[in-house]
Amino acid sequence: MSAEPLSPSETESRLESLPGWALEGDRITRTFRLPSHFAAAALTVHIAQIQDELDHHSDLTLGYNTVALAVHTHSAGGAITEKDLTLAARVEAAAPTHGAE
Numbered sequence: 001m002s003a004e005p006l007s008p009s010e011t012e013s014r015l016e017s018l019p020g021w022a023l024e025g026d027r028i029t030r031t032f033r034l035p036s037h038f039a040a041a042a043l044t045v046h047i048a049q050i051q052d053e054l055d056h057h058s059d060l061t062l063g064y065n066t067v068a069l070a071v072h073t074h075s076a077g078g079a080i081t082e083k084d085l086t087l088a089a090r091v092e093a094a095a096p097t098h099g100a101e
Contacts, residue, residue, distance in 0.1 A: 005079030018088050024070070026078050027059075028088055031068040032100035043067050043098040050090045056083045067100070 006014070008023065015021050021030045034040040044062045047069070051057045058071040071088060073081040 003073055003076045003081050003083060005073075005076050005081060006085075011080045011085075014085050018085070018092055021088055021092070023080070026080070027070045027072045028080055028084055029068070029070045030088065030091070031066055032095050034065050034067065034101075035099045037064050039098050039100075040065050040067050043095060043100055046094050046098065047091055050094065051087065054083070054087055054090070056087050058084075058087060 011023050011028065015023060015028065018030075020032075021028050032040075032043065034043060040062055044060060044067055047058075047060055047067070051060075056073070058069045061068040069088075069091065071080075071084045072078050073083050
């Protein structure tokens with residue numbers, strides 16, 4: 001998977017297929033709301049599993065009933081790459097199984 005930086009316009013275009021994700025500075029971000037703290041914790045563990053599978057890790061924050069991610073690629077100088085969009089798509093696919101909105 002390429003670690004070549006994407007341009008901001010390319011990133012914005014690609015985020016159109018990932019509702020709820022946004023470009024904020026040098027990262028793509030998303031916050032999920034869940035029905036309970038337990039559901040949020042379960043989603044956090046699921047995301048950690050995905051990150052290990054992809055060998056690509058994000059900033060991941062667990063709140064009472066929220067999970068927030070901030071993603072960029074350290075090995076690309078902190079730029080957004082295909083790795084980030086792949087991680088976002090995998091998380092987006094997993095989130096509804098935990099009741100995330």
